[in-house]
Amino acid sequence: MPEFREHISCRELVELTSDYIENALSAEDAELMEQHLNYCAGCERYVDEMLRTIRAEGRLREEGVPGETLTPIITAFRERRRS
């Protein structure tokens, strides 16, 4: 028989956080998660930290490519697109 759960612990919540951000939780789990976040400042911080982590990861995309790497690729583009 499926267990009916009234709440989840902080320890369980951290395992659902990425799926929650992905919007991939079942309706039941999403509801349990939101109820928990309503009263738990610690988990609210945890979810916030995860969102900020993902934002920092996205910043890596803006890193410059060093010239010695870039130059041969651009040169190949120039030569091959010309021919």
Added chain:
Amino acid sequence: MSPVEQDQRADAAAREEKELLARLRAGDERAFESLVQSYHGTMIAIAGTYVRTRAVAEEVVQEAWLGVVDGLDRFEGRSSLRTWILRILVNTAMGRGTREARSVPFSSLAAADEHEPAVEPERFRPPGQAFAGNWTAFPGDWSLLPEEKLLGRETLEIVKARIEQLPGAQRTVIAMRDVAGCSAEEVCDLLEISAANQRVLLHRARSKVRAALERHLDA
């Protein structure tokens, strides 16, 4: 965002991509350079999961870019430009990985390392105690940190280094999703993994990067 706004945004993205493709085909170097700038780092991270050394990963990515340049006229726009580029990369890296005998099917990599907790169990009250499973001490409040602390050079280096140390499949998925900005569907399609598998890999990878940031920021 409303469905209409979503459609408008998708239309705008499709128009932009069409323009970019036309510029690339016309030999516009600046357009090509910006493309390389956008994806090179992610491609290195992905290539590194298939081959042994950073140097070989660099070679694989160079080779993949040549494949992109040569294939521009054949690209039919059935997928996004990004998916098409990453597919060329994955194919190049897999070919190279096979020659290096380091080709492991992605699904088997993905199944490894079961039961890794996102946060060390010691951070929660033990079973049997009152409030079992609750935090013993709350995580730090990063909203109080100045922006430059969170997105500054030093912090980003920690994020980058932690991603590079992740097991292969986790590294590839997080690089595609959170760094390159691919959708979950694109990643499943590129790596031929299930939606559930993609989510597990992403969850584990993100949890480890967050933990590394926590050690740095709360220190």
